[in-house]
Amino acid sequence: MPDALDATPYDALLLLSFGGPEGPDDVVPFLENVTRGRGIPKERLKEVGQHYFLFGGVSPINDQNRALLDALREDFAGHGLDLPVYWGNRNWAPYLTDTLREMVRDGRRRILVLATSAYASYSGCRQYRENLADSLAALEAEGLDLPKIDKLRHYFNHPGFVEPMADGVLESLAALPEEVRDGAHIAFTTHSIPVSAADTSGPAEEHGDGGAYVRQHLDVARLIADAVRERTGIDHPWQLVYQSRSGAPHIPWLEPDICDHLEERHAAGVPAVVMAPIGFVSDHMEVLYDLDTEAKAKAEELGLPVRRSATVGADPRFAAAIRDLVLERAAVERGQGATPCALGALGPSHHLCPVGCCPARAPRPAAAGADSPYA
Template sequence: MTVVLGASPAASSGPEHVTVPVAYDAILLASFGGPEGQDDVIPFLRNVTRGRGIPDERLEEVAHHYRAFGGISPINAQNRMLKAALETELADRGIDLPVLWGNRNWDPYLREALTEAHDRGFSQLIAIATSAYSSYSSCRQYREDYAIALEETGLAGEITIDKVRQFFDHPGFVQPFIDGLRAALADIRERFEGIDLASEVEVLFTTHSIPSADAERSGPSFRGFGPEGAYAAQHRAVAEVVMLAATSGVGETDVPWQLVFQSRSGPPSQPWLEPDINDAIAELPAKGVRAVVIVPLGFVSDHMEVMWDLDNEALESCAENGLYGVRTPTPGVDPAYVSGLIDLVLERVNGTPTEERASVTDIGPWYDVCRPGCCENVRLGFKPALAGIAP
C-alpha cells in the first residue's frame, strides 16, 4: 500500500532510509524566494503571509528591511550561484543530473520548475530544500508546497519528487561553521592581546525563532526531544560539534556559548523560542564579556535575516553594549557545502546503506522519508505533503 504521496517506487512504502538505488532524472533546488525590485516587495510579502489576512500597512513594517537594499533580496542571486556551483560540482564528478530551480514565494516558482521538468522529459526528481533543520517552516512546508505545485500544474501522477534528508549534521554543512568560528576566535586573540576567551568572549549560535508550539512538534514525536522538539535539539547538537572542532587543539575548549534566536514575526501573545539574540547580547557586559562571535548556525546563505537582523541589528546591539562583535560566514557556496549537497543526492542515487551515511551528531543521519505527523502546524493542521508518511 502506498503511504507516501508523489514518491518514487523506492520511497513509496515509507522506509526511514531508502537503500535502493533510484535513477533520478534531475535535481530540484527549492528555496524561499525573494523580491528583486521595489515593486516586488509587497506582492512578495503577500505571498509569504497568504491566508493570514495581514493588511498591507503591517506588511510595510517588514518591507523596509528589503527597501533598505533597493527592494532586492539577496536570496535569488545566492541561489543562482548555488545552482551554478552544483552544476559545476556535478560536471567535475561526471554526473549527468540537470539542476532545476523553483521558489515557494517568488519567481521562479516551484510550479515553473515542474513545468520545465515535464517539458524536458524529466519524471523522477530529487529535491534539495535550502533549509537544514526540522520544523514546519523549514521542512514540512516545503513538502506541502511540492504537493501544491504538482496539483497546480496537473502533473501529479506524472512526476515524482523525493527529497534529500535534512542535512543539519552532514559534515559538508557543518564544516564552514567550524572554519568560520576558528577564524573569528583567532581574530579576537590577535585583536585583544591577552584576552581570556573563557571569561571575556561568548559565542552566540543563532537561528530563526519559530512558534513554541511548532518547535514542540518538530520532528517525530516518538523521538522524545522535549518541549523544544527536534528543531532546538538539532541546533544544540551541531553547536556542540562546531565548538569542539573549532577550539580543540588551541587550549580554548572552555569558551562559553549559547543558542539564541532571531527574526520572530508572531504577535506578542504567541510564545516563540527564546532568548532573542539582542536580549542575550544586552546581558553579556554584566558577565565581563568583551567580544561576541555570532554564528548563523540556522542559515545556509546571507539572505535578509542575516544581512538585516544580524549584520545590522545584532551588531548594532553589540556596539551599543560596548562589545566587539563579529559574524561568521554562512555556507553559501563553500566547496565543502556544495560537495556535501551532491553527496546527499548520491545517497539516494546509490541507495547508500544507513550505516555508511555521513553524520557528525548522534541524532542523525536524519530520515529520507519524514515520519508520520512530523512537524505539524497546529494552526493550519495537516495538509497533503510529499516525501513523508501521511499525515
C-alpha cells in the same frame, strides 16, 4: 574524465528555496505571497518591507541560490555526475509550480529535492512538502503526468555543512582584537519559531521540550564548539540563541533573542561575542538585517566587540555534501547499501518523513513523505 557516478533512478535535482524580492517594486507583492491568507493590511506590509528597502528592495537570497546552483553544477560535472539541477521558490520567481512544469516538459520523471533548510521543523521541512503537493495538484489539474518526488534528508550534521561554519567561527575569532579574543563568547543563532512548533518538530517519538529542532541545533553548536577548542586550545563558552521572531507577542516563541542575549552577556562581563548563524544556509535578509544591522547596532550601543561568522553559502564542501546525499539516497532507492555520513550524537536523519512529523496546525497534503498522496 572521472568515472560516471550513478544517480539512478533520479533524473534531476530541484533546489527548493524561499525566494525574495529583486527590486523595490517586488517587496510588497513578495510579502503578500509570504503572508497570504493571514489578512495583513498592505500598509503593515510596507512597514515590514523597510528591512528590504534598506538594501534597495533586494534580498540577497536569489543571488546566493544562483551561486549555489553554479557550485552544484560545477561539482557534479567535475565528478562525473550527470544530473541536471533546477531551481524553484516558494514565494518568488522562479516559482515552484513553474519549475516543476518545466521539469515535466523536459521529461523528468524522478526528482530529488534539496530544500535550503537543514533542520526539522514545520516551516523548514513540512511546509516545503506542502508546497510540493500544491504544485503537483496544479500540474495534475492541467493534465500533466506527475513525476515522483523525494526530498533529501536533513543535512544539519553532515561534515560539508558543519565544517565550513566551524571555519567561519575560527575566522571571526581571529578577527577580534587580541586582548578580547580568548574570552570571547559564541552565540549560535537560528530562526526563532513558536514553542509549540518546536516541541512538535521531527518524528512523533522525538516530540517534547524543543523537539528535534532544538536538539539538532544544539548538536551542531557542540560540534562547532568542540572543533574550535581542538583548533585553538580554548574552550569558549557558548549558547544557542534566536532571532527573527515575527509572531504575535502573546504566543510563546523560542528565546532568548540575540539582542537580549548581547545585553545579558555584556552585563555579565563578557569581553566579546561571535555571532554564528548556524540555522541559515546563506547570508540572506534575516542575516543581513537581524544580525549585521540590528544586532551589531545593539553591540555598538553596548560597546561590545562582535563579529559575525559566515554561513555555508556556496562553499565547495557544501556542494560536495549535496552530491554525497544525492548518491546516498539514489543507492537507497536502488536497494543497495549506503553508509550515511553524519557527525555528532544524533546520527543521520530519516530519508522519508514519517506520519506525524512536524505537523501543521491544520492538516494539509504534503508530498515526499510517508503520508504523501503522490506516492
